[in-house]
Amino acid sequence: MQAVFLDQQTFSDTISFDAIKAEVSELVCYPTTPAEQVISRCQHAEIIITNKVVLDQNILTQLPKLKLICIAATGYNNIDINAAKELGIAVTNVSGYAGQSVAQYVFAQILNYYQNIQSHNNNTKQGLWQKSATFCLHGNAITELAGKTLAIIGYGNLGKAVENIAKAFAMKVMISERPSASTIRDGRTSFHEAIKKADIISLHCPQTPETENLINADVLLEMKSTAMLINTARGALVNSEDLLHALKNKHIAFAALDVLEQEPPANEHPLLQANLDNLVISAHIAWASSEAQQRLITLLANNIAAFNNQQSLNRLDLLD
The missing domain is CATH 3.40.50.720 (NAD(P)-binding Rossmann-like Domain)
Structure with missing residues (x-):
């Protein structure tokens, strides 16, 4: 054929x-x-x-x-x-x-953020460690993942792969129920409770009429001001303008996006033009090991x- x-x-x-x-x-x-x-x-x-x-x-x-x-x-x-x-x-x-590939990407972003790898590497490149009065140069804080709460929204193959790694780091994992659900299934947490309690939110659900603009201004205000958002699913799950406002005003601490509403995006996309220290964007490559x-x-x-x-x-x- x-x-x-x-x-x-x-x-x-x-x-x-x-x-x-x-x-x-x-x-x-x-x-x-x-x-x-x-x-x-x-x-x-x-x-x-x-x-x-x-x-x-x-x-x-x-x-x-x-x-x-x-x-x-x-x-x-x-x-x-x-x-x-x-x-x-x-x-x-x-x-x-792509379960292992996406999960690896998610934790690469998490570890980069909590470990401050780039900052510490730059300290050495700039000669700051060499001038230190003690054997180590602390620089930006390093935070352990153990005990942190990860909310997974979308519990298919990808969400489960992320959960497995999270457990290896001794993290607390919450599996979010659908936002519109009238009952909560065993082993799930209501969407809004997961949003409010999570230190890290990782999106893995499909794009449907129900999930478009799932992460909007109201939801972002429910999140912890110290929370991290990761989207490796579909760009339309997140309202870009609302996220930009939340990041600029420190309503949440950090976002890592691998997807946007249109791909490839236009040069003038507001998130691409933002030049924010608390936002990283990659080109839909989480799946692509x-x-x-x-x-x-x-x-x-x-x-x-x-x-x-x-x-x-x-x-x-x-x-x-």
């Missing part, structure tokens, strides 16, 4: 696609694909692999040879699943590939192999 990968550039150059090539007769890869070129590039494809390229009803109806869409991600809001189902096109996604990327490619290959063998692995079009 002929396969087309529409946005190969969403993966690092070092990642091997051999596992996919072994399952198809031909694999054509494009670094990126603008909307106006999707149909021409996919006219003869039986399999489309896409990470973020949109495949809507209008596009799908113009691709009569298409049999399988492989989403190179867990989220599938870029695919019209209902249209695919009506046209008899199978749709698969992947999950469970080399190992996680390679696992994802293997999962894509497994989905294609299953389809070729008339098996229904990770089929979104078969869900109710």
Whole structure:
């Protein structure tokens, strides 16, 4: 079967696609694909692999040879699943590939903040330790994670991976209930209680109408003034203007963001223009360890192999 990968550039150059090539007769890869070129590039494809390229009803109806869409991600809001189902096109996604990568990123940010690594390194680079009257130069305070309260919002594979590391640091972990929940499940804490008590809040929930602007002005005011917010989920979970105001006015202490509402963001995005000492932003790379990327490619290959063998692995079009 002929396969087309529409946005190969969403993966690092070092990642091997051999596992996919072994399952198809031909694999054509494009670094990126603008909307106006999707149909021409996919006219003869039986399999489309896409990470973020949109495949809507209008596009799908113009691709009569298409049999399988492989989403190179867990989220599938870029695919019209209902249209695919009506046209008899199978749709698969992947999950469970980035737990360790995201958890490592979360704790890299936590440790960098509480350990003040960069500040202490700069003290030595600037010759301050060399001039110290004692054997150590204390500089900015170092704070232990043991006993700190971490609130996890979104308790899937990623949230659980973060929880496992937190427990190794002897942290207290609260699993937040959904904000709109009328009852609290065993092992969960109400959303607002988690927000109020957390020293660190880590977001891992999907973007839905319920979770958009989940972290807004009211919620930020509920947080401790010493709290740290980490978002590795979706940018739209956090209201950027409200977060900017909270950081400027020290309503919370620090934020580490790996995602923004639009990606790539515009240069004039308010958080990118803020130049704040209590904000760090990375380019949606928490998921992207080399190992996680390679696992994802293997999962894509497994989905294609299953389809070729008339098996229904990770089929979104078969869900109710």
